[in-house]
Amino acid sequence: MTCYPGMHAIWLHRFAHVLWRNGWKWLARVVSSFGRWMTGIEIHPGARIGRRFFIDHGMGIVIGETAEIGNDVTLYQGVTLGGTSWNAGKRHPTLEDGVVVGAGAKVLGPFTVGAGAKIGSNAVVTKAVPAGATGMTPEG
Structure with a gap:
């Protein structure tokens, strides 16, 4: 785990987030x-991230300033919040607790993805996803 880029990103984010919340915004951006x-x-x-957050194969993940991530959430490579x-x-x-977001998915806008929901790979999601549901981009 100590050689895993996803863990490094989370550890650095947690440090940067403490700086951000305490008004050291420039230094927080440097760490970020x-x-x-x-x-x-x-x-x-500025993003708020819960416990046991897991980034698997994280290259290209982007998480915006007002994003909120619950506990036990997993993101795969190339995800954008x-x-x-x-x-x-x-x-x-x-993203509420237990959400899984597949590789390449784009979750865009100020809405909630409910607990235990799944977002399919390469989906573009712009509306709320109920708890336990699966969000995908329709074929066509």
């Missing part, structure tokens, strides 16, 4: 940038 350079995983220091505007306030998704 170092983490991105070292791991290929970009986590904004992004915003759809520059408006002040909540712009990024909330």
Whole structure:
């Protein structure tokens, strides 16, 4: 585990987040940038992340400033938890406990993905996903 880039990104984020919450925003961004350079995983220091968060094959993951991630969440490579505007306030998704987001998925906007939900690989999700459901991009 000590050689795993996903763990490095999470450890650096937790440090950057403490700095961010205590008003050391410039230093938090420096730590965050170092983490991105070292791991290929970009986590904004303002993002709130729960316990036992797991990043598997994390290259290309992007987690925005107002994203909230619950406990026991898993993200695979290339996932974006992004915003759809520059408006002040909540712009990024909330993932409740136990959510799994497949490789390449884009979860965009200020809505909630319910507990235990799954987001399919390469899906583009812009609306709420109920607890226990699966979010996918329709074929066609």
